[in-house]
Amino acid sequence: MTHRFTKTFTAAPEHIDELGHVNNSVWVQWIQAMATAHWDAAARPEDLVRFFWVVIRHEIDYRGNIAAGEVAHGVTWIEGAPRGAKSVRRVEFTDEAGRKLVSAHTTWAMLDRQTQRLARVRPEVLEPFVKG
Numbered sequence: 001m002t003h004r005f006t007k008t009f010t011a012a013p014e015h016i017d018e019l020g021h022v023n024n025s026v027w028v029q030w031i032q033a034m035a036t037a038h039w040d041a042a043a044r045p046e047d048l049v050r051f052f053w054v055v056i057r058h059e060i061d062y063r064g065n066i067a068a069g070e071v072a073h074g075v076t077w078i079e080g081a082p083r084g085a086k087s088v089r090r091v092e093f094t095d096e097a098g099r100k101l102v103s104a105h106t107t108w109a110m111l112d113r114q115t116q117r118l119a120r121v122r123p124e125v126l127e128p129f130v131k132g
Contacts, residue, residue: 003129004077005038019115023064028058029093031104038089042128050113051125054086056086057107064101071096075085078129082121085109103128 009030017023032055039053065070072093091104099116112119 003042003131004075005034005041007034007037007074007076009072009074011068011070011072013068016068021067024060024062025038025120027060027062027093027102028064030072030074030093031058031060031102031106034074034091035089035106035108038129043125044128047125052113053087053108053110056109059105061103062101063098063103064095066095066101072101072112076127078104080104082126084120085111085118087121087126088098 010028011022011122015022015026035053035055036128040048074091074093074096076089076091087108087110089106089108091102091106093102094100109118110119110121110125
């Protein structure tokens, strides 16, 4: 089973667009915040020092939204095995009632901090993310 990481976000006035709900660009920021927080929380110390991730693709489905002061509950996990330097991550947000708001399928590439070049994702790097 894949390790799932959760984080809660509260919509602030600056997150709200002219339609009265969280702007789509804020959802993208929250998706990145989820991925970064998960990496920081679960990665081995030696991997935190050696590698970092950059997003290379986002596929996002917007199904609902929230207004200022409302809460979005996020959950993220690694989906499937890595391919070379790439790894796929899923992110989902729900509202207080459990209704799905946003779903994302994102592809990330791992880079070596020293060389800033792509680094093949070895099984031991993702092992902390696939433990149940």
